[in-house]
Amino acid sequence: MKTFTTIIIGIVALVSMQIPAKTNDKLMANGLSKADIESIQYMREEEKLAHDVYTFYTGQYDIPIFRNISRSETALAEDTFLKPLFGEMQTLSDQITEAIKRDRILSAMEDADAEVETATRALNAVLKGYSAMPLDLYSTAGKALYDVMAKYKLKILRLNYADQSSNIEALLMDLAAPALQPHINALPGVTDAIGNVRTAQTNFTAKRVAYEKAMALNAEGATASELKKPLLELINARLVPYLKVSKMVSPDTHTHFADAVAQVIATTNTAIRRRSGKNPEEPPAEEQ
Incomplete structure (x- = not known):
């Protein structure tokens, strides 16, 4: 006890x-x-x-x-x-x-969101780099893929969680189109870069579901800062004077x-x- x-x-x-x-x-x-x-x-x-x-x-x-x-x-x-x-x-x-x-x-969800941002920025940088290469073998495939990426732009990472997730999922769906697979296969590292975005997004979705469940279960509960006030009052106004x-x-x-x-x-x-x-x-x- x-x-x-x-x-x-x-x-x-x-x-x-x-x-x-x-x-x-x-x-x-x-x-x-x-x-x-x-x-x-x-x-x-x-x-x-x-x-x-x-x-x-x-x-x-x-x-x-x-x-x-x-x-x-x-x-x-x-x-x-x-x-x-x-x-x-x-x-x-x-x-x-x-x-x-x-x-x-909440902290775990924010960390997972940061991983999505990092992976998405890395993918954008890789595709942009390939699209600017002087070798036609790489630039042709790079431009085809970067055109898809450019439709979304990195500003999607500044959206709220729901809208950002919708855009990331749409981007991954577009990149999974059969017509783009030869281009992806032709560029070393692109498959891994896309896979990193998918892994990060899947992890973020799991963390967001856990967060939403926690908030739903405690929708009527007081916040930690609200609870601190009466607790401090008990210590400062009652416990310390009594002792x-x-x-x-x-x-x-x-x-x-x-x-x-x-x-x-x-x-x-x-x-x-x-x-x-x-x-x-x-x-x-x-x-x-």
């Missing part, structure tokens, strides 16, 4: 994540709002920060501030204020974790846990300031 200390480590790590001020234009073109996209796009470095903080603390229980935690956890588990509070915090934490899983699916008072009133049962929570929060704040380029030794504004 998770102790209060283990729970607070994971929760503080989760709420330390930040949302980048950017949007995904291809998703917005599909109908999602800017707020929707900003809510589900977490920086991977911030996910790594949360993971690093959690891993550090769960592996460092022998440092002085944590040595006596086990003795006080039994009493803390029956604390009439902490028990329901941690229940609320754990529920919100679990919901944030599920939201982050959806974010990872400060309890440390004075019941030092035997609450001191070690209160100090551990303070250290988790302080170390996380330091890590965030360091990653943001601020002086890690400089305390937050409210501490100055």
Whole structure:
């Protein structure tokens, strides 16, 4: 069973994540709002920060501030204020974790889209190069294939996901025409270049289906950024003030846990300031 200390480590790590001020234009073109996209796009470095903080603390229980935690956890588990509070915090934490899983699916889809773009640009470059070669054997076949490619142009890569996919599929269908096979066979590397586009597009389609399913299953769920606000409120407005008072009133049962929570929060704040380029030794504004 998770102790209060283990729970607070994971929760503080989760709420330390930040949302980048950017949007995904291809998703917005599909109908999602800017707020929707900003809510589900977490920086991977911030996910790594949360993971690093959690891993550090769960592996460092022998440092002085944590040595006596086990003795006080039994009493803390029956604390009439902490028990329901941690229940609320754990529920919100679990919901944030599920939201982050959806974010990872989005990241996988974006990576797959980047592979489609790379493969399509490479195919365009190969066909354009063959069409400009001075050797008729290559230029004739190259021009025939590049004429097909030129109908679509690279601007299809700037379309939203649905329209881009439709155009890529149409391009591949056109290039599969029997009349073009002799030209494809005559140009070394073209078969592989077309195959790379097909592989990348198939992979992207699978990732997009997974993303759409995840969004459909959680259409009514709150976003991770929305869940962070009440979770931070529980920590800052209820947990921290209560522990400060309890440390004075019941030092035997609450001191070690209160100090551990303070250290988790302080170390996380330091890590965030360091990653943001601020002086890690400089305390937050409210501490100055």
